[in-house]
Amino acid sequence: MITIDHLTKRYGAQVAVSDVSFSCQPGTVTGFLGPNGAGKSTTLRSLVGLATPTSGTATIAGRRYADLPNAGRQVGVLLDAGAQHAGRTGREVLSLSAMVLGVGPERVDEVLGRVGLAGRPAGKRLGNYSLGMRQRLGLATALLGDPQVLVLDEPANGLDPEGIFWMRGLLRGFADRGGTVLLSSHLLHEIEAVADQLVVISGGRIVAQGSKDELLAGKGTLVRGPDRALLDRALQAAGIAVSPGPEDALLADADALAVGQAVAAAGVVLTELRPAGGEGLEGLFRSLTGHAGAGQQVEEVLA
Numbered sequence: 001m002i003t004i005d006h007l008t009k010r011y012g013a014q015v016a017v018s019d020v021s022f023s024c025q026p027g028t029v030t031g032f033l034g035p036n037g038a039g040k041s042t043t044l045r046s047l048v049g050l051a052t053p054t055s056g057t058a059t060i061a062g063r064r065y066a067d068l069p070n071a072g073r074q075v076g077v078l079l080d081a082g083a084q085h086a087g088r089t090g091r092e093v094l095s096l097s098a099m100v101l102g103v104g105p106e107r108v109d110e111v112l113g114r115v116g117l118a119g120r121p122a123g124k125r126l127g128n129y130s131l132g133m134r135q136r137l138g139l140a141t142a143l144l145g146d147p148q149v150l151v152l153d154e155p156a157n158g159l160d161p162e163g164i165f166w167m168r169g170l171l172r173g174f175a176d177r178g179g180t181v182l183l184s185s186h187l188l189h190e191i192e193a194v195a196d197q198l199v200v201i202s203g204g205r206i207v208a209q210g211s212k213d214e215l216l217a218g219k220g221t222l223v224r225g226p227d228r229a230l231l232d233r234a235l236q237a238a239g240i241a242v243s244p245g246p247e248d249a250l251l252a253d254a255d256a257l258a259v260g261q262a263v264a265a266a267g268v269v270l271t272e273l274r275p276a277g278g279e280g281l282e283g284l285f286r287s288l289t290g291h292a293g294a295g296q297q298v299e300e301v302l303a
């Protein structure tokens with residue numbers, strides 16, 4: 001289990017993370033989302049001992065990363081897949097890590113196979129690796145010690161659509177076997193597909209957290225009609241609170257039946273009436289952070 005408790009990290013006058021609290025349970029994938037500079041990396045770096053919290057704590061199984069005995073056997077970390085010596089081969093990188101972790105050399109072949117780098121790719125120097133291959137090697141390193149917890153910063157970076165699909169299966173399988181996964185990503189569709197819990201951070205503060213299903217379900221009813229002002233008045237006259245919805249829609253704070261009855265009684269024409277929340281993760285992200293998500297990236301790659 002991962003526990004972030006009232007974590008604050010300042011760099012001089014810059015507050016990177018402010019009073020952040022959340023936890024990640026075994027058997028779940030938690031997606032950590034936020035716009036550029038929101039504080040995702042700082043939170044993950046604090047969790048794995050690469051940044052010292054100004055206040056608060058970030059622990060794994062109740063201990064700070066630095067206090068975990070043989071941390072690499074308990075926590076697999078992928079923070080910057082590019083941070084490896086370009087002259088070493090993939091196999092050499094893993095063999096060195098295996099020695100440090102005290103795992104047998106057979107485990108190197110096992111994880112190379114698992115991330116799709118077995119055979120010739122394993123013998124190539126990292127300088128000749130694509131970003132996607134480096135990312136796969138980073139995941140192999142994270143998995144090497146057979147940990148129960150994975151902490152991954154942007155693991156889908158540089159992976160092609162097939163690679164993203166593969167990674168999704170790998171993370172899902174890891175969690176389904178009881179593992180704990182915390183991953184940050186800009187790829188909202190990716191997070192939507194793989195995560196069961198979401199934590200959204202913006203400006204260093206948590207702006208939403210909970211199960212993906214709950215957060216995406218939304219509240220109230222989305223209505224649209226040719227005369228927005230008339231629709232607004234009819235709902236308010238029926239005692240239903242109304243707020244602006246996406247584009248020219250209205251968000252009514254009542255269920256679909258009550259909204260339908262109110263507009264029918266007032267004789268107002270509708271062009272759309274449905275439970276709110278169907279805008280998916282991108283809509284949620286935009287409403288919480290004021291930023292457009294990067295969900296389009298996957299479609300662009302696929303196009």
Ligand SMILES: Nc1ncnc2c1ncn2[C@@H]1O[C@H](COP(=O)(O)OP(=O)(O)OP(=O)(O)O)[C@@H](O)[C@H]1O
Nearest residue numbers: 011014015016034035036037038039040041042043
């Ligand atoms: N070492 C540092 N020194 C000073 N400021 C820093 C440092 N690391 C991060 N920051 C600042 O803290 C804030 C949060 O940065 P962080 O890298 O955690 O965001 P992020 O959500 O990971 O962003 P991105 O999605 O762009 O990677 C930013 O304003 C950043 O400039």
